[in-house]
Amino acid sequence: MGANLMERVSSPEALRALPVDALPTLAEQLRQVLIQQVCRSGGHLGPNLGMVEITIALHRVFDSPWDTLLFDTGHQAYVHKLLTGRYDGFASLRTRGGLSGYPDRRESVHDHIGNSHASTALSYAEGIAKGYRITGVDQRWVVAVVGDGSLTGGMAWEALNNLGASPDLPVVIVLNDNGRSYAPTVGGLGVHLQNLRNSDQHPPQADLFTRLGLSYLGPVDGHDTVAVEDALIRACRSGRTTVVHCVTRKGNGYRPAMEHEADQMHAIGPIDPATGKSSVPGETTWTKVFGEELCELGAERPDLVCLSAAMLLPAGLGPFAQRYPDRVFDVGIAEQHALTSAAGLAMAGLHPLVAVYSTFLNRAFDQLLMDVALHDLPVTVILDRAGITGPDGPSHHGMWDLPLLCLVPGLRAAAPRDPHQLRQLLREAVGHHSGPTALRFPKASAGDPVPALEQVGQMDILYRSGPTDVLLVAIGTCAPVCIEAAGIVARQGVGVTVVDPRWFSPVPQMLPDLAAAHRGVVTVEEGVETGGAGAAITHALSAAQVRVPVRMVGLPDTFIEHGAREELLAAAGLTAEHIAECALETL
Structure with a gap:
């Protein structure tokens, strides 16, 4: 098959110059590049395999x-x-200094x-289109491609x-x-879209988009480029805000x-393209440990129920859902x-666990503060992918949860340092009845046990080594690196203690x-x-009139690029x- 068409299609203009009979070959070549x-x-494979023909059509109809x-x-x-000039750099996808796994304004003028x-593009589109009208810009279309469940979000x-x-x-809203x-x-x-897909009438007579005042076209076969192009052209000719309903298959x-x-x-993650099997050894992740312990708690606590925002499997609730399907609620991207x-x-x-x-706690901070904490309700929030998430980049790094959690009155928040402590702290969290609790852990291997020498409160x-010179306060998974740092300090004759507040x-x-x-x-945390x-x-030290130098080590207060976590x-x-x-500078 070769990559001849991919090499020729270096811009949307070149794509529009292709004859229609070349489009199926281009689509197949695009899929092979993706695979x-x-x-x-690693990255988002299934969604993009389903978007090939729609994206070709978009760049042929719109400029x-x-x-x-x-x-x-x-x-x-x-x-x-x-299709917008980044084919040559696609091998750098999700690596530090390479292409982002998401649209990026710094990367291309085609990324607005x-x-x-999820669920933000329609608000952007409405604002941009109104802005064009106010500034007198004519004949400039705004197209929002809404998919992969993003229409379930309230903001949409x-x-x-x-x-x-x-x-x-x-x-034009491409659904x-x-x-x-x-x-x-x-x-x-989901039920409504299924009814539209199965309707014998084209267009269906009872779509909710028309009742909201929009125009509706579809359903259209989203894997037929010509059909999608035709629907997009008809949407433009209508002169109205129009939903073009394209039916696709994820992973097509x-x-x-x-x-x-x-x-x-x-x-x-990395897989063998021939078989679809993982090409890296299996590992015990924080998410897996959480899911296992949650199932044990489910057997002991019939009042324990779980909620997911369209992340049932990635957030570790899959095993619990299999064993207790009536006690799990997936609310969509909400x-x-x-x-x-x-x-x-x-x-x-009940005792709900969310x-x-x-990074998605940012979207629900008001609800955590005013709907949960204000009422002293026993809700446990589990924050997966806390800290640096790696190749998913700035929007996915879980950097801001620590400040948000510390702001909420009455909320108890913990960060486990090893798998054993995750199990222990999870039990303590769901056993707390007088207010909300939260646990955070990273997207990483769960690592080895980090035993405690003793407990203080x-x-x-x-x-602990030598005199009481420096105290390192390790938050969660920063414990191993703090212990390593303590060894460096101790070898210089300085006394050092490492404490995990839990x-x-x-x-x-x-x-x-x-x-x-x-x-x-010195406080050490994987957050801003x-x-x-x-x-x-x-x-707290200031309030207690403890006057010792304090140095904070954490993530910079900026947006951090994508790259390997380490x-x-x-x-x-x-x-x-x-x-x-x-540590030495504090002395």
């Missing part, structure tokens, strides 16, 4: 970047990258937004509500309906993905609803006393320094050598 590269680097193309969520934009969080419906009130905006996010689309929307064209029942290979629904479950006498990625002493918020009552017995304190655990500890942690200074330097 070979994503199987090597990017004059016309604005928005992808929601952004993980389905790989084909867009390949740098998004990965806020935007649809406003678009319905302005039906003459030059907006990429593959029936799934990670798993099958949940709720009434790659048998291992299409046969992967769990999630059609939504997001993968973190705000998840937290307040959990509040309602708690009010009904498992989300750390609820805190664990992990290392529950870092509120700050343990005995931590100021322990700090007062030392000449300097501003307002995080270190800041809370510094405030590379990014080292670049941020979360290394034994840097922590040791900071």
Whole structure:
């Protein structure tokens, strides 16, 4: 087959110059590039295999970047990258300094937004289109590709509500309906889209988009480029905000993905492209340990129920859902609803556990603060992918959860340092009945046990050598690197203690006393320094009138690029050598 067409299609203009009969060959070549590269680097394979023909059609009908193309969520934009001059650099996908796994404004003029969080594109589209109207820009289309479950998010419906009130905006909404996010689309929307797909009438007479004041075209075979092109052209001619409903298959064209029942290979690590099997050894992850212990707790606690925001399998709830299907609720991409629904479950006498990625807590902070904590409700929040997540980049790094958690009155927050402590802290969290609790852990191997030498109150002493010169306060998985740093400091004749507070918020009552017995304190956390655990500890020491120098080591208060987790942690200074330097500087 070769890569001749891919080499020729270096821009949307070149794509539009291709004859129609060459498009099926181009689509097949695009799929082969996706399979070979994503199987090597890891990334979002299934969604992009389903987007090939739609993306070809988009760039043939619309004139990017004059016309604005928005992808929601952004993980389905790989084909867009390949068709907008980034084919030669595609081998660098998700590596440090290489192409992002999401649209990136710094990467190309064809990327208007740098998004990965779902359900945002319709709001962007409505605002951009109104802005064009106000500034007198004519004949400039705004196209929002909404798919992979992103229409289940509440923000998408806020935007649809406003678009319905302005039906003459030059907006085309391409609904990429593959029936799934990670798993099958949940709720009434999923049922409605299924009814539209199965309708004998074209177009169906009872679609909700028309009732909202929008125009509707479809359903269209999303793997027929000519049919999609025709629908897009008709949408433009209508002069109204129009939904083009394209039906696609996630993982289309790659048998291992299409046969992967769990999630059609939504997001993968490196795999063998011939078989679809993992090409790296299996490991015990934090998520797996959490899922195992949660099942044990489920057997002991019939009041324990779990909620997921379209992340049932990635957030570790799969085993619990298999054993207790009536006690798991997948609410779709709706973190705000998840937290307040959990509040309602708690009010009904249950103990809800909400498992989300750390970065998505940002979307539900108000609900955690005002709907859960204000009412002292026993809701446990599990924050997977806390800290540096690696190749997923700035939108997915779980960097801001520590400051958010430390702000919430009455919330107890912990960060386990090893698998044994994760099991222990999870039990303590769901056993707490007088307010909310939270646990955070990274996207990484769970690692080896880090035993405690002794306990001081609820805190664990992990290392002690020589006089009480420097106290290293290790938050969660920073414990091993702090112990390594302590060894460096001790070899220079300086006394050092390493303590794990276990529950870092509120700050343990005995931590100021322990700090007062030392000449300097260094806090180490895998989160932004501003307002995080270190800041809370510094405030607690000040309130207790403990006057020792405090140095905070954490992630910089900036957006951190994508790359290997170890590379990014080292670049941020979360290394034994840097922590040791900071310890010595406090003396």
